[in-house]
Amino acid sequence: MSRTLYEKLWDSHVVHVEEDGTALLYIDRHLVHEVTSPQAFEGLKLANRKPWRVSSIVATADHNTPTSHWELGIVDPISRQQVETLDANIREVGALAYFPFKDKRQGIVHVVGPENGATLPGMTVVCGDSHTSTHGAFACLAHGIGTSEVEHVLATQCLLQKKSKTMLVRVEGKVGAGVTAKDIVLALIGRIGTAGGNGYAIEFGGSAIRALSMEGRMTVCNMAIEAGARVGFVAADETTIAYLKGRSFAPKGGDWDKAVAYWRTLVSDADAKFDKVIEMDARQIVPQVTWGTSPEMVTGIDGTVPAPEDFSDPVKSEGVARALQYMGLTPRMRIDQIPIDKVFIGSCTNSRIEDLRAAAVVAKGRRIAANVKLALVVPGSGLIKAQAESEGLDKIFIAAGFEWRQPGCSMCLAMNDDRLGPGERCASTSNRNFEGRQGAGGRTHLVSPAMAAAAAIAGRFADVRELL
Amino acid sequence: MEKFIKLDGVVAPLDRANVDTDAIIPKQFLKSIKRSGFGPNAFDEWRYMDHGEPGQDCAKRMKNPNFVLNQERYQGASILLARSNFGCGSSREHAPWALHDFGFRAIVGESFADIFFNNCFKNGLLPIVLPKAEMDALFGLTEHTPGFRLSIDLPAQRVVRPDGHAIPFEVDAFRKECLINGWDDIGLTLRHADKIREFETRRRAEQPWLFA
Numbered sequence: 001m002s003r004t005l006y007e008k009l010w011d012s013h014v015v016h017v018e019e020d021g022t023a024l025l026y027i028d029r030h031l032v033h034e035v036t037s038p039q040a041f042e043g044l045k046l047a048n049r050k051p052w053r054v055s056s057i058v059a060t061a062d063h064n065t066p067t068s069h070w071e072l073g074i075v076d077p078i079s080r081q082q083v084e085t086l087d088a089n090i091r092e093v094g095a096l097a098y099f100p101f102k103d104k105r106q107g108i109v110h111v112v113g114p115e116n117g118a119t120l121p122g123m124t125v126v127c128g129d130s131h132t133s134t135h136g137a138f139a140c141l142a143h144g145i146g147t148s149e150v151e152h153v154l155a156t157q158c159l160l161q162k163k164s165k166t167m168l169v170r171v172e173g174k175v176g177a178g179v180t181a182k183d184i185v186l187a188l189i190g191r192i193g194t195a196g197g198n199g200y201a202i203e204f205g206g207s208a209i210r211a212l213s214m215e216g217r218m219t220v221c222n223m224a225i226e227a228g229a230r231v232g233f234v235a236a237d238e239t240t241i242a243y244l245k246g247r248s249f250a251p252k253g254g255d256w257d258k259a260v261a262y263w264r265t266l267v268s269d270a271d272a273k274f275d276k277v278i279e280m281d282a283r284q285i286v287p288q289v290t291w292g293t294s295p296e297m298v299t300g301i302d303g304t305v306p307a308p309e310d311f312s313d314p315v316k317s318e319g320v321a322r323a324l325q326y327m328g329l330t331p332r333m334r335i336d337q338i339p340i341d342k343v344f345i346g347s348c349t350n351s352r353i354e355d356l357r358a359a360a361v362v363a364k365g366r367r368i369a370a371n372v373k374l375a376l377v378v379p380g381s382g383l384i385k386a387q388a389e390s391e392g393l394d395k396i397f398i399a400a401g402f403e404w405r406q407p408g409c410s411m412c413l414a415m416n417d418d419r420l421g422p423g424e425r426c427a428s429t430s431n432r433n434f435e436g437r438q439g440a441g442g443r444t445h446l447v448s449p450a451m452a453a454a455a456a457i458a459g460r461f462a463d464v465r466e467l468l
Numbered sequence: 469m470e471k472f473i474k475l476d477g478v479v480a481p482l483d484r485a486n487v488d489t490d491a492i493i494p495k496q497f498l499k500s501i502k503r504s505g506f507g508p509n510a511f512d513e514w515r516y517m518d519h520g521e522p523g524q525d526c527a528k529r530m531k532n533p534n535f536v537l538n539q540e541r542y543q544g545a546s547i548l549l550a551r552s553n554f555g556c557g558s559s560r561e562h563a564p565w566a567l568h569d570f571g572f573r574a575i576v577g578e579s580f581a582d583i584f585f586n587n588c589f590k591n592g593l594l595p596i597v598l599p600k601a602e603m604d605a606l607f608g609l610t611e612h613t614p615g616f617r618l619s620i621d622l623p624a625q626r627v628v629r630p631d632g633h634a635i636p637f638e639v640d641a642f643r644k645e646c647l648i649n650g651w652d653d654i655g656l657t658l659r660h661a662d663k664i665r666e667f668e669t670r671r672r673a674e675q676p677w678l679f680a
Contacts, residue, residue: 015667016660020641024660026667028678036560038501049654053668055679064499078499078522085501096680123678130559130583144583146561147503148590148653156657158664162640164582194486195553198582228553230582251677259677294486294556315485315551322484413558415495432557434490440519 002269005235006166006201009141009266013124015158024158025141028123032059032095032150033109034086035415036128040151041089052157057095058118061086062108063415065101067378067405074101079416093154096249099382107381107407110134110348114218115383117247121236121263126153131348131431133224136233137217138240139266141201144230164231165275167200168268171208173282178465180358181216182350182429182448184208184280185223186288190298192278197229200276203268204234208282214243215354222349223431226295235267289335289461290433290446292323297433299335301451301463307331326435327443328423336461338445339371342426343402343456344438345449346378347412350429353387355449360393362453362467368401369459375402376418378410402456414439427455470592471650475573475620477546480537481610487550488557489584493566497522506562507569511537547618549606550577554595555584564591574620576627578603589643590653594620596627596637622648 003011016024037059044051051057064079066072074080083101090098097118099106105116110131113119125135125142128150135142145159153159171184189196202224209217217234224232234240241260244250251259286300297320299306308321308331324331329338345351345359356379368375377397379385385407388394394404411418412430420426420442429452430437433444447455454464497509499522508526513519515538517530531538537545548567554577555563564587567575574594588595598606609629610616619628622644627635646653657664672679 016663018642022640022642024657024664026664026671035498039503039561042501043503047654052664076499082499082501120678122675128559128561130557132559144559146559146564146583146587146590148561148587152654152657155654156661156664157668158657158660160642160653160657194556195579195581198553198579225583228556228581249680251680255677259675262675294488296486315483319485413490413495415498432488432490434488434557436494436513437490440494440513 002272004166004268004272004274005139005203005233005266009122010163012122013141021162023161023163025124025161027126027153027157027159028056029058029118029125030056030153031109031113031125031127031132032057033063033127033129034061034082035063036147037089037150038082038085039147040154041093043151044154049155051093051154054094055096056157058097058113059086059090059095060099060106060109060112061101063409063413065408066416067408067410067418070102070406104382107384108348108351108409110222111351111380111384114138114214115247115381117244117250120244120250121240121266126159130225130230131222133230133232134218134222134348136221136224136231137214139233139236139263141231141233144225164201165199167197167202167229167276167278168274169202169204169278169280170206171204171280171282172206173208174211175208175282175285176465178450178468179285179287180448180450181212181219183285183288184282185220186290186295186298186446187285188280189223189227189295190288192227194226194294194296195228197224197227200229201231202227202229204232209234210237213354214239215352218352219349223295226431236263287448287451287464289451291327291329291335292320293326293433293435294323295433295446297323301335301461303335305329305331305333305335336463339460340427340455341371341373341424342420343372343375343452344411344426344428344430345376345452346380346410347430348380349431350449351378351380351384353384355429356384356388356393359449359453360396362450362457362464363400363402364396366400366457368456371459372456375456376405376411377402378405379407381407411438413437427452427461469590469650469652472573472592472594472622472647474622475546477573477617478542478544479547479549479610479616479618480542480545481549481607482536483551483607485551486553486556489555489560489563490557492555492563493560494520496520498560498562503565504569506566507571510566510570511535541614544571546571546573547620548572548575549603549610550575551603552578554580556581559583561587564588564593568593576606589647592647594622594647596620598627598635598637602635
């Protein structure tokens with residue numbers, strides 16, 4: 001019987017099934033960060049329970065950590081308490097690896113796991129963070145979970161799950177120069193909507209996905225959750241295997257060969273049936289820019305801001321009117337005429353070395369526009385920061401007027417000091433443009449790293465294809 | 469976990485799609501290491517005129533008179549009406565914690581984001597999906613009927629309007645049983661500890677690299 005990759009991953013982790021199909025799935029990797037774990041560790045302790053398998057845990061502090069003035073430590077006392085609580089919990093419980101604040105391998109949890117080889121094909125990966133879907137790039141079944149489930153996984157090494165429906169998003173053809181993984185996934189969300197993937201596990205396939213690096217695949221899977229699917233993944237192939245070879249926690253010696261043989265089976269069978277198939281033509285995708293307060297409110301750089309009356313559904317039409325008011329935009333404005341105040345290059349979506357290189361190509365030999373108050377580059381991890389510095393990318397950014405920061409989640413969600421002021425408009429490589437996401441009253445436009453750099457140089461959204 | 473069997477309560481409407489978890493509980497409140505106390509900051513940016521920060525006395529803050537949940541007629545509501553994709557965005561369980569702490573015990577909507585939906589069940593908060601036509605009618609009745617109430621009967625799986633109109637809803641049998649009994653998931657799972665150990669031993673033999 002032919003199976004999709006989702007079904008293979010699912011079947012290989014089922015410990016027990018209830019009568020209504022609710023399954024107990026075994027969890028191989030548990031990623032932990034400071035924001036969603038304290039109540040789980042506390043719950044475990046209050047119930048006098050022990051963690052089931054601490055060697056499944058990889059932990060780091062990322063959401064609250066500052067990206068500048070590390071010599072001052074974490075100044076905000078409640079942020080500091082949260083990070084210190086993680087320190088204390090991991091010290092007490094243990095972990096396969098912990099990358100605390102200031103460690104040279106510290107960084108965003110979804111960057112740190114893969115780059116250390118702690119995310120491996122065929123695994124189930126969970127974390128108290130919705131962007132755990134990122135790890136699906138490695139042919140993993142990777143879920144974001146709530147804190148009660150973090151506690152459940154700590155205590156039982158399992159998760160209670162209902163099987164999702166399956167969706168194949170097949171992207172065929174070659175994207176044009178200046179069009180990236182971010183543009184592919186934003187174009188998809190624009191098409192199916194932020195609820196389009198509700199109840200589905202999305203497999204990304206087709207020649208345009210196969211052609212992506214692991215960094216690009218992580219960007220696409222990262223935003224599966226923005227399409228409503230908490231699981232997004234890509235089949236394993238030579239790109240996956242080449243990326244993992246030699247990484248710290250990747251298998252070695254005989255285990256490596258055995259693992260690779262297994263990983264090659266992690267593909268959907270040729271005649272496997274999906275509940276839904278979406279076809280996209282990569283050649284039609286242009287660099288994307290969001291204009292509203294939901295990632296589905298997106299268009300090409302060659303587009304214009306829509307009007308509420310373009311939408312017949314009254315709930316949608318009112319939503320657009322509210323979004324335009326919040327964003328300070330008027331219908332029919334050209335996207336490339338919207339001026340910006342700040343730029344953020346970073347986040348679990350776009351802070352990897354390839355992202356920084358793509359932005360640096362645009363920034364090289366240019367200066368940010370006079371109206372841009374702040375342009376931040378926040379590498380995803382200490383290792384990426386070091387790699388970028390060895391390539392001289394930091395110098396390119398600094399010469400162009402960008403600030404080169406320490407790793408962390410930073411202005412993606414503004415839990416630390418990096419944030420927008422009320423009314424400030426930002427070209428951001430992050431994943432959510434919700435009201436207030438990057439700071440109360442802040443206005444977020446989601447773009448690729450190359451498009452963010454182009455906006456920084458132009459002082460407004462600009463077509464990066466004209467700058468390459 | 470708190471049991472959920474039947475509920476009869478005042479209904480409050482939140483008539484917009486894609487209400488995200490950043491709106492339900494803004495990020496500055498996620499710095500707490502506790503599970504409780506998020507209610508006063510539920511919908512903080514929509515609910516108050518000023519910018520909220522942890523540690524404020526919310527009773528002294530100026531409320532936004534235009535935000536629907538601030539209207540006198542909806543005070544004490546325990547049932548929230550929602551549109552599509554309610555709870556989208558982050559996995560923060562602080563969102564259902566804040567809604568529960570605010571006083572809601574059920575959310576009746578067109579659709580919910582997957583992670584939020586799942587998180588509700590862990591906290592005695594029942595999310596119910598109803599067809600759009602039923603939701604349109606409920607939004608209309610709530611707006612036009614002061615003190616509008618609904619009855620929710622989980623064992624019978626139905627929402628009953630004051631006029632007697634009963635609307636059936638779906639719920640997974642396992643989740644339903646957990647809510648009705650107030651069962652703790654972890655306790656239930658640990659009944660299968662032997663099976664988990666057995667699975668783990670087999671996996672360790674087959675894929676030793678996963679257990680490095």
